[in-house]
Amino acid sequence: MRELSGIYIIWLRDVKKFLRDRPRIIGSVAQPALFLFVLGTGLASSFQVFGSNGGKDFLYFMYPGIIAMTVLFTSFFSAMSIIWDREFGFLKEVLISPISRVSIVLGKNFGGSTIAIVQGSIILLFAPVLKVPITFLSVIKLLPVMFITAMAISSLGIALASRLKTMQGFQALTNFFLMPMFFLSGALFPLNNAPQWMIFMARINPLSFGVDAMRYVLTGDRTLQLFPFYVDIIVIVGIIIAMTLTGIFLFRKQE
Amino acid sequence: MESREKTNNNILEVKSLTRKFNGLTAVDGVSFNIREGEVFGFLGPNGAGKTTTINMICTLIKPTSGNAKLYGFDIVKERRRVRNCIGLVFQDPSLDDKLTAMENLYFHSRLYNVPRETINKRCGEVLKMVDLYDRRNDLVRNYSGGMKRRLEIARGLIHYPKLLFLDEPTIGLDPQTRNKIWDYIVQLKSKQKITIFLTTHYLEESEICDRIAIIDRGKIIALDTPSNLKKMAGSDSITVSSDNNRALIDFLKDNFNINIEYDEGNEIKFEVKDSSSFIPGFIKNCPVRILSISARHSTLNDVFLNLTGKDLRDSDASKRDRLRSGMRMRGRLRG
Ligand SMILES: Nc1ncnc2c1ncn2[C@@H]1O[C@H](COP(=O)(O)OP(=O)(O)OP(=O)(O)O)[C@@H](O)[C@H]1O
Ligand SMILES: [Mg+2]
Numbered sequence: 009m010r011e012l013s014g015i016y017i018i019w020l021r022d023v024k025k026f027l028r029d030r031p032r033i034i035g036s037v038a039q040p041a042l043f044l045f046v047l048g049t050g051l052a053s054s055f056q057v058f059g060s061n062g063g064k065d066f067l068y069f070m071y072p073g074i075i076a077m078t079v080l081f082t083s084f085f086s087a088m089s090i091i092w093d094r095e096f097g098f099l100k101e102v103l104i105s106p107i108s109r110v111s112i113v114l115g116k117n118f119g120g121s122t123i124a125i126v127q128g129s130i131i132l133l134f135a136p137v138l139k140v141p142i143t144f145l146s147v148i149k150l151l152p153v154m155f156i157t158a159m160a161i162s163s164l165g166i167a168l169a170s171r172l173k174t175m176q177g178f179q180a181l182t183n184f185f186l187m188p189m190f191f192l193s194g195a196l197f198p199l200n201n202a203p204q205w206m207i208f209m210a211r212i213n214p215l216s217f218g219v220d221a222m223r224y225v226l227t228g229d230r231t232l233q234l235f236p237f238y239v240d241i242i243v244i245v246g247i248i249i250a251m252t253l254t255g256i257f258l259f260r261k262q263e
Numbered sequence: 264m265e266s267r268e269k270t271n272n273n274i275l276e277v278k279s280l281t282r283k284f285n286g287l288t289a290v291d292g293v294s295f296n297i298r299e300g301e302v303f304g305f306l307g308p309n310g311a312g313k314t315t316t317i318n319m320i321c322t323l324i325k326p327t328s329g330n331a332k333l334y335g336f337d338i339v340k341e342r343r344r345v346r347n348c349i350g351l352v353f354q355d356p357s358l359d360d361k362l363t364a365m366e367n368l369y370f371h372s373r374l375y376n377v378p379r380e381t382i383n384k385r386c387g388e389v390l391k392m393v394d395l396y397d398r399r400n401d402l403v404r405n406y407s408g409g410m411k412r413r414l415e416i417a418r419g420l421i422h423y424p425k426l427l428f429l430d431e432p433t434i435g436l437d438p439q440t441r442n443k444i445w446d447y448i449v450q451l452k453s454k455q456k457i458t459i460f461l462t463t464h465y466l467e468e469s470e471i472c473d474r475i476a477i478i479d480r481g482k483i484i485a486l487d488t489p490s491n492l493k494k495m496a497g498s499d500s501i502t503v504s505s506d507n508n509r510a511l512i513d514f515l516k517d518n519f520n521i522n523i524e525y526d527e528g529n530e531i532k533f534e535v536k537d538s539s540s541f542i543p544g545f546i547k548n549c550p551v552r553i554l555s556i557s558a559r560h561s562t563l564n565d566v567f568l569n570l571t572g573k574d575l576r577d578s579d580a581s582k583r584d585r586l587r588s589g590m591r592m593r594g595r596l597r598g
Pocket of ligand 1: 284287288289307308309310311312313314315316354464
């Protein structure tokens with residue numbers, strides 16, 4: 009009971025702060041919109057590689073990737089708010105409370121994942137404008153996939169943030185870890201014709217599985233897949249378990 | 264709340280607690296006990312190891328060696344139970360300033376599993392106590408430094424801790440706010456019967472403590488009640504000037520056995536055990552006309568000076584303090 013109360017309040021704080029942060033909400037819609045409408049539309053018109061009506065295919069390919077991007081970045085950055093909390097001293101307030109480290113990690117994880125699903129779902133509203141065909145059923149299937157992907161990335165982010173002491177460390181992590189992972193995840197461009205090393209990188213990249221799974225449930229198109237759907241789900245759940253345990257371990261191991 | 268054994272009225276027993284940071288010994292074999300209901304003070308200059316000691320007792324960092332027991336609970340092995348009994352007001356800011364005061368308190372209450380139906384009542388109580396009730400729905404970022412500090416103290420009390428730690432509760436505040444906070448603390452002690460462990464390097468403040476440990480370079484160098492400590496420093500100093508200092512010196516020598524070398528200055532300084540009983544007799548029998556007389560009671564600073572040969576209020580420390588309080592306001596300093 010006490011632990012649930014703790015998980016709930018840590019979750020609530022993140023969600024409340026998100027809803028209160030207008031610039032963040034606007035940014036979270038504006039950035040994917042920019043990617044889709046400018047980059048996506050632009051690339052679609054010059055890409056003719058996708059068969060007869062290549063233009064349409066490209067947005068069809070990219071759209072799930074952008075939803076995945078939103079989920080990935082949102083959940084990753086939410087986890088990184090731990091570094092802010094440490095910097096501003098608030099983390100100590102949480103750490104001396106009698107709540108277990110398990111609940112701290114889970115509360116943080118649920119908070120980030122909730123925000124990520126909200127943001128990812130906002131992108132769904134662009135579909136009619138972009139004339140990307142999605143069905144109601146695929147949206148229903150997408151939500152749980154978004155959620156576990158967000159959980160996986162959050163737990164990874166939390167484990168990393170538990171060790172990071174400064175904002176500089178976070179920036180370095182974003183530039184040298186998150187961005188390359190994102191580019192090699194298959195979110196922006198198809199990896200089918202990419203060089204072997206790139207496909208290899210994509211296959212060991214934790215982000216790829218979320219992108220892959222989301223694209224599959226939205227398009228139902230097997231030819232775009234790096235892995236079978238069930239492999240995606242198993243790996244994602246595996247990442248959640250492994251990274252949550254790592255995060256809890258790292259939080260327990262105090263100075 | 265639960266507690267294990269209670270053989271005596273020590274609620275905290277600290278035994279040769281030590282903490283090293285890569286070669287630097289921040290806390291060096293500190294031992295002391297805190298009794299139920301007392302206000303216990305740690306007085307020491309910057310870097311003495313006050314915060315590090317608190318961090319160890321509050322389970323934020325592990326001791327390198329030594330141990331402490333709070334209500335019989337081991338601070339390393341039974342962290343959860345220890346955390347349950349304590350409230351801590353950190354030296355550095357620890358509020359979420361994007362939440363309102365009420366939300367900060369609510370968050371805390373839920374973490375400490377305060378019963379849902381009493382949360383509002385308790386938040387109201389503590390907010391009224393620190394005079395922030397009217398501002399309870401303001402974002403904390405719009406609070407002044409003193410208001411934030413008061414809110415932190417309020418927050419530390421919500422879950423009715425048995426032992427409240429206050430790490431430099433008045434650092435960086437103006438004298439008026441400082442007094443107010445000290446009033447709250449005195450009130451807490453008398454009305455709520457909370458045991459308080461506080462640290463400070465303001466001498467005046469440490470006088471409200473029942474007992475004080477003077478700490479320097481990680482070691483406790485004295486531990487007693489403020490008045491006993493001052494007795495340790497020995498004497499009060501008296502400064503007199505008269506129309507005939509030579510005669511005055513002879514008078515002091517003959518009557519009080521005080522030996523002073525004569526020099527050309529027009530003031531004479533000497534020390535006595537207790538100035539308040541000395542002065543009336545001295546003035547009554549003095550053969551020369553006294554132009555001025557002043558007495559200075561020994562202070563804890565004298566105790567510190569005696570024990571370490573350093574001044575507690577060295578300018579270096581106060582400069583750092585000022586710098587620190589400036590940073591505190593910006594809320595960026597980490598402990
Ligand atoms: N995390 C840390 N890493 C390295 N050294 C540390 C750490 N924390 C404290 N120290 C060192 O330990 C010593 C004691 O620091 P501490 O913060 O306990 O002093 P303090 O008595 O609280 O001083 P102040 O009055 O300035 O708050 C200092 O020399 C400090 O530099
Ligand atoms: Mg300190």
